[in-house]
Amino acid sequence: MARSKPATLKDVAALANVSRATAARALNSYGYVGDETARKVQAAAGKLGYRGNRLAQALRNGQLPIVGCILGDIQNPFFARIAHDIEVLARECGYNLVIGSSEEELGQEVSLLASLRSLSIRGFIVAPTSADNNAHLQGLIAESVPLILIDRVAEGVDCDSVVVDNEGGARKAVEYLIAMGHRRIGLLQDDMRIFTSRERMTGYQTALGAAGIAPDERMIAVSQSTVEHAVDATIRLFSQKTPPTALFTVDSLMTQGALLAFRSMGISIPHNVSLIGFDDFNLATFTDPQITVVSQPVSEIGRAAARLLFDRLSGKTDAPRKVRFETKLIVRGSVSRRG
């Protein structure tokens, strides 16, 4: 039944009684081709279900119509949303999307990138694991492979980027907690290698400093960005003699982990502890109380990055554009006044 091998241009040319060159011209409409000939070729191609081998095309012109996307973790709804948006735009532009998770390991990011580069992939969207260790990214720039940094920027890597105002968002959250009378404010954060972690940490510290609250290491817990790890970290943080009276979590998975941890410890929100999370999530308004969050425009980020990438791919060469979205404090019910 089905051809065991997909039809090649040679097959089409043979069926249409022309040379490969002519067949190529007819199918890609360039150069001179007689009307009659063109029709014959089209017909032959249709009959054989000719599709063209993108691999061979890519080998010839040096580039594969695939964009590479290296994110922290597709399981994080934030990155899932971004991946989805990028995929949609890529498809519209005739590209496919290769996805890799760095799992926040620099080594994995580097080897993933190398592996994708050996595929002659055309452009990359990367959420770099490390804010400063990034020779591999600089390598891309040096060879002028289009690269868009997303969610995080990397020092010394001069290219388009799309991030949000992490520092401002964190500052607003902590300022709000302070205004509500909290002084022992916990921070549940990601690894400090990560750009967003640093910025959110800075916002946290700035707000504390402005209020004259001395930094206290015991108020800070580091956790991987999964619900499970966040549960553990929260439990550690709140098992101390004098635990925080409020907690600021740096992403939605951690917020959820904190919620579960509080429930398991019998700590009630907002009576015993107040909570603000960075990044809104679906059930934030279903929990009781509803969770106050710093929201970021998730639906814009992936699309903005994809648009920047496809601009580059279609030849734009202006100076790198740095997009930074605003964040917004959404006050709901998880923070109570203290004292």
Place this chain on the structure above:
Amino acid sequence: MARSKPATLKDVAALANVSRATAARALNSYGYVGDETARKVQAAAGKLGYRGNRLAQALRNGQLPIVGCILGDIQNPFFARIAHDIEVLARECGYNLVIGSSEEELGQEVSLLASLRSLSIRGFIVAPTSADNNAHLQGLIAESVPLILIDRVAEGVDCDSVVVDNEGGARKAVEYLIAMGHRRIGLLQDDMRIFTSRERMTGYQTALGAAGIAPDERMIAVSQSTVEHAVDATIRLFSQKTPPTALFTVDSLMTQGALLAFRSMGISIPHNVSLIGFDDFNLATFTDPQITVVSQPVSEIGRAAARLLFDRLSGKTDAPRKVRFETKLIVRGSVSRRG
């Protein structure tokens, strides 16, 4: 600075003063190569940072070390988890992962598949959109391209598959609702083209039938699998004169949608309505009350599928294996006794 073009085998051969053939032998260790020569070649390759062009290799041997993965929607945590697990295993096997969302559109699935096939991609893991419209999948089988169906099977497509006991899970859920005294039991489900929808629907109907409850179309709402759509569908379902007293939702996004809808309508769980969802989710135990669910072993599904695929890719040719995981009713607090 950086080479503008990555080094090719020719470059390596030239630097080592041997032919391309010999260089290839030295690097891939096959055939006869003198020790001295081999060392020279290795050195040259190292010096040039030779990586090998996977595209050219793929063109030569007809296959690209990439697996294609076409799922309903990466944003669904269920699929995100699966994609993640597949990616991890793929990486271990030296493969990369191309991801596409069918967005539950058959046309998109077909064109995505065609596009990936023209890349000479080696194997596919697909969650087919449609249970019966699947010539494109049969085409893969006919040309013996490895294909694993995941979460859903497709009629007439004889290949490895990994699914869960949807019918049994749905039946258990509805039987439980019936046992708790409910007779007007709503079903919030996906499009009926989708395999899991059909099976879960069947389980629902079977349970009703066994209890002598007549099917009632007004108890059934169809929605896309997103929180937003599920909110709307739930509101429609419960705006009727005589709404259901209990609701069974077929996936976790819909469950969340239902929760939000109930909250917005002022309907309280489990007093005014009882709820069971298919597929467990992180916050199911945080909501008040905790949500009773039918759980499926999400962490197994992607890995099982990936393992099946890599078995095929390494040449296994036994009869197709059909994996079906059990589902489990986890009773929490979202169902109340009626009457």
Place this chain on the structure above:
DNA sequence: AGACAATGTGAGATCGATCTCACACACATT
């Protein structure tokens, strides 16, 4: 008529890696 476009087509090179084949040498066996 002769020259010069405009139109159409095919042969062959190219992208990079790999594999078959042929060839060359060394040494051992009859």
Place this chain on the structure above:
DNA sequence: AATGTGTGTGAGATCGATCTCACATTGTCT
């Protein structure tokens, strides 16, 4: 001496699409 066997190497073909070039035809203009 003739034949064989084990080593080691390079030339060239191949995968499929595309592009350059050369070569035909026509038609048009001086």
